[in-house]
Amino acid sequence: NAGVMQNPRHLVRRRGQEARLRCSPVKGHSHVYWYRQLPEEGLKFMVYLQKENIIDESGMPKERFSAEFPKEGPSILRIQQVVRGDSAAYFCASSQNTGTANYGYTFGSGTRLTVV
Amino acid sequence: EDKVVQSPLSLVVHEGDTVTLNCSYEVTNFRSLLWYKQEKKAPTFLFMLTSSGIEKKSGRLSSILDKKELSSILNITATQTGDSAIYLCAVDTGTASKLTFGTGTRLQVTL
Secondary structure (H helix, E strand, C coil): CCCCEEECCEEEECCCCCEEEEEECCCCCCEEEEEEECCCCCEEEEEEEECCEEEECCCCCCCCEEEECCCCCCEEEEECCCCHHHCEEEEEEEECCCCCCCCCCEECCCEEEEEC | CCEEEEECCEEEEECCCCEEEEEEEECCCCCEEEEEEECCCCCEEEEEECCCCCCEEECCEEEEEECCCCEEEEEECCCCHHHCEEEEEEEECCCCCCEEECCCEEEEEEC
């Protein structure tokens, strides 16, 4: 009974490269959320997706960031032309229904992106 | 803008002590308040609170919500070194179910 799987766990990119972060939700979960955690800060909401649809991307920077959750395969958070300020831990969470139900989200272990 | 504030920011206690962590919120729409424990990896769910005055309990941890004061506390009794973690408070504002998190309280339990 695998939880939310994120990969890679650690990712190092040079400035200007692209970063792709993957998230496989809990089996049967059709709702995926991405959060970013900067050093010494709380998690900040980025985007909420259901299969093939972006429901809320109000926390996503307008440029260079995009997310998808295709019908088949994991959700992908893509950051183009990374800059040092993108260095952070990116967490994915999934839920079965809309909302946190009775148990909150299930979070993945995160991808720690370092831009050098 | 929705806001969640946690205090203290960090705390060092001795094993066996009892600690109280605080969370206050200012949000336009409240659906529930959640507590998570974050060690070096994924935040793990502790409690979800929706009603004032009803204590949720799990072993040595307990939590209660005060909707009048717009706040919640998380209590840990007889602390152990394994309780050392960052404790995150979050509010579900019901808007696409995204959570607004506080910055967390870093708890260190020493021998």
